[in-house]
Amino acid sequence: DVKVTQSSRYLVKRTGEKVFLECVQDMDHENMFWYRQDPGLGLRLIYFSYDVKMKEKGDIPEGYSVSREKKERFSLILESASTNQTSMYLCASSFGGRASGETQYFGPGTRLLVL
Amino acid sequence: AQKVTQAQTEISVVEKEDVTLDCVYETRDTTYYLFWYKQPPSGELVFLIRRNSFDEQNEISGRYSWNFQKSTSSFNFTITASQVVDSAVYFCALSLEGQGFSFIFGKGTRLLVKP
Numbered sequence: 001d002v003k004v005t006q007s008s009r010y011l012v013k014r015t016g017e018k019v020f021l022e023c024v025q026d027m028d029h030e031n032m033f034w035y036r037q038d039p040g041l042g043l044r045l046i047y048f049s050y051d052v053k054m055k056e057k058g059d060i061p062e063g064y065s066v067s068r069e070k071k072e073r074f075s076l077i078l079e080s081a082s083t084n085q086t087s088m089y090l091c092a093s094s095f096g097g098r099a100s101g102e103t104q105y106f107g108p109g110t111r112l113l114v115l
Numbered sequence: 116a117q118k119v120t121q122a123q124t125e126i127s128v129v130e131k132e133d134v135t136l137d138c139v140y141e142t143r144d145t146t147y148y149l150f151w152y153k154q155p156p157s158g159e160l161v162f163l164i165r166r167n168s169f170d171e172q173n174e175i176s177g178r179y180s181w182n183f184q185k186s187t188s189s190f191n192f193t194i195t196a197s198q199v200v201d202s203a204v205y206f207c208a209l210s211l212e213g214q215g216f217s218f219i220f221g222k223g224t225r226l227l228v229k230p
Binding site for chain 1: 147148150152157158159160161162165167206210211212216217218220221222223
């Protein structure tokens with residue numbers, strides 16, 4: 001079975017803190033994704049990575065950065081957390097290739113509260 | 116423009132009832148992929164099914180079945196003899212050929228199965 005894990009299920013941070021959310025997958029997937037999920041807005045793509053050290057912006061990259069130093073690990077960084085970044089963050093991974101519409105497998109999510 | 120519409124925001128049924136969740140998609144592409152995911156209260160999106168645009172055969176998996184009709188651009192999901200454990204938010208998603216990174220999610224349908 002595909003396994004995607006996220007470092008924390010729940011996080012509480014203060015405004016202005018630097019926040020790291022980590023995601024690890026064990027299926028040797030090339031692609032990894034970070035989404036945020038908010039009531040009424042659904043799932044929105046923040047960033048994705050199709051290879052080590054490669055990244056592309058999604059729909060809402062502002063206020064976020066990412067790091068992919070190893071194939072299995074994809075980190076989301078909030079450089080200076082703000083209250084409007086309180087959300088559910090979901091990581092996903094899939095096999096590589098733009099052409100094939102591969103299934104994305106999701107982690108359990110991290111509920112982040114920024115005070 | 117590509118779009119996925121799940122018109123039913125919330126559905127409530129009594130256990131053992133059958134329930135159908137609607138999904139209507141929009142795309143001009145001829146090759147695309149459709150997905151259903153389940154998100155239980157724990158938060159993780161669980162993959163249920165992937166279907167490509169050339170395969171209109173209906174799928175059945177236990178109490179779950181999917182009806183794909185290109186003529187109406189619909190990919191509906193039916194749960195037969197619903198159970199309390201089916202209570203979750205269900206998402207339909209569209210992925211386009213050559214744009215494998217981009218998933219277009221519907222807003223989700225919250226299903227509540229009462230005992």
